[in-house]
Amino acid sequence: MSDPTLLVEDLRTAFYTKAGVIRAVDGVSFQVGRGKILGLVGESGSGKSVTGFSIMGLVDPPGRIDGGRILFQGRNIVGLPEPEMRALRGSRLAMIFQDPMMTLNPVLRIDTQMIEAVKAHHPEVSDAEARARARDTLGQVGIPSPDERLKSYPHQFSGGMRQRVAIATALLNKPDLIIADEPTTALDVTIQGQILFEVQKLARQTGTALIWITHDLSVVASLADEVCVMYAGRVVEQGSVDDVLDHPTHPYTEGLLRSVPSANPRGQPLRQIPGMTPSLLRLPPGCAFRQRCERASAVCATAPEITVPVPGRRVRCFHPILATVPA
């Protein structure tokens, strides 16, 4: 088997603020293969987005990557000089952001914003060719009459349409990896469904690897092949989507699944995970989840290592829930 498109090993990204060091990503490892979709799940502040920005080389001071490797097509891109990183960004690696209302520049026309993305990597391409490529890509993501729409400004589009434009922009140079940072969170459910369907189709057709960052487990269930559950900067559980969602072994994953409204009997109060995500500034030693965990014991005050309770599953817990997992 060839190299996976992306292999992240023990990635550590921290922000050095006046209030202290925030270890937003603390030893995260995963991989994504060609045409595969990885779901990165977690609450706000769990380090999912920072993981995405780390891969893109877009972590700004006071943040920086201080450990680990990011192997993109076999090459470590951590600490790559900016010109080389820039050449990868938008060309081999692309990213889509959460809020489509904010990601497009309000004072530039769509054609300007798309053509510049082509020409940043292919200066030899003529304006007409770049425009043709922009038009075709817009059509591909389901924007009607793309020729006219190219001349529009972002405010003339609806939220869903803007996100399609952003996705089309990310697709322009046929990247090998797309990082999608909650791209459908701000959209209504029907639009979300359409976009998920199209993105999944694209990934399968073009062999593009996809990292889908979200807090929505139902999106992961319908879209991803593999899932990483993150908590307080660490991956707490990892495995194939069906296994993890059907038989969670980490108490946090189980808690997340139980808080999905449809999993609760009608009329009963919704079940939630007690407490709140700890502040990354004052992270307790040991397992970061132990104060909210009903299975926690004295041993949880030391940091748990990754274990492999069943083949294909990695979990960071002293007391994994194994009763329901088929051997």
Add this chain to the structure above:
Amino acid sequence: MTVFIIRRLMQTAIVLVVMSMIVFVGVFAIGDPTAILISADSDMIERERAIAALGLDKPLWEQYLYFVGGAFRGDLGKSFVFNMPALQLILQRLPATLELAFAALVIAIFVGVPLGMYAGYRPESPVSKAIMAGSILGFSLPTFWVGLMMIMVFAVQLGWLPSTGRGHTATVFGVTTSLVTPDGLAHVLLPAVNLALLKLSLVCRLARAGMRENMLMDYVKFARAKGLTARRVVMVHVFKNILIPLVTVTGLELGNLIAFSVVTETVFAWPGMGKLIIDSINNLDRPVIVAYLLVTVSMFVFINLAVDILYSVLDPRVRLSEAKG
């Protein structure tokens, strides 16, 4: 668009009428110009003749109506002091003031915007901190003092530049200006820098604030994620967004520069309108004061209109037809 402009012009007319009334009452309240204009040793008959000649023997409302009647014929009255049409007096001085204001604005923009953008792009660098400290000085040092210091240093001690007056003028495209001759440029440099200093600081801080605010926007991150160079992100994406507030403020400030270049004109003996208005206020020369204010207000309105139109060009989200009132 047309409706917008017509509405704007009607508002202007109302402003001009109200303003002229206030000036009439105001100057009337300050004092009696005849006490200054007519020498103390003239007798009663001469006095009354002089007052009647100036039209000051009539009640104030009648004087005002007379003025309004004249204004519709393009006659804003004769200066009490110079005994020539007030408008002509002002239009003679206008080019000198306009060119000074224009030169100051150019300096403020072409120096202030790049400095501010740099300070916003690298807020932690020592150069940026020096720029910001300098801008505070620019804000807080009194214009007349800076002007005098500049004359001391560059004109008196170094002898590089002339300290007073306007240089040779030449006519380009039908406009007579001193900005095209070397001597004229040498003369305009000191007063223009002096006048520009405050605006430069303002523009600089505004550009910095815009830069810092915009650099944090998602669209900047997205532009970087597309693999654009930092240069293109800043010069195209961020710059176009910063321009919107800059144009608004600059437009308003241009009106200010024209109207209130008084101090600089006095320090550098620049033969512009600012000097004229100060003298006229001292002499209670009402026709000149009124004419000056009418010209200035009209200019303000015109500049604001230009800014609004420019605004809609820069920001596609603004549609003038929707701008009510």
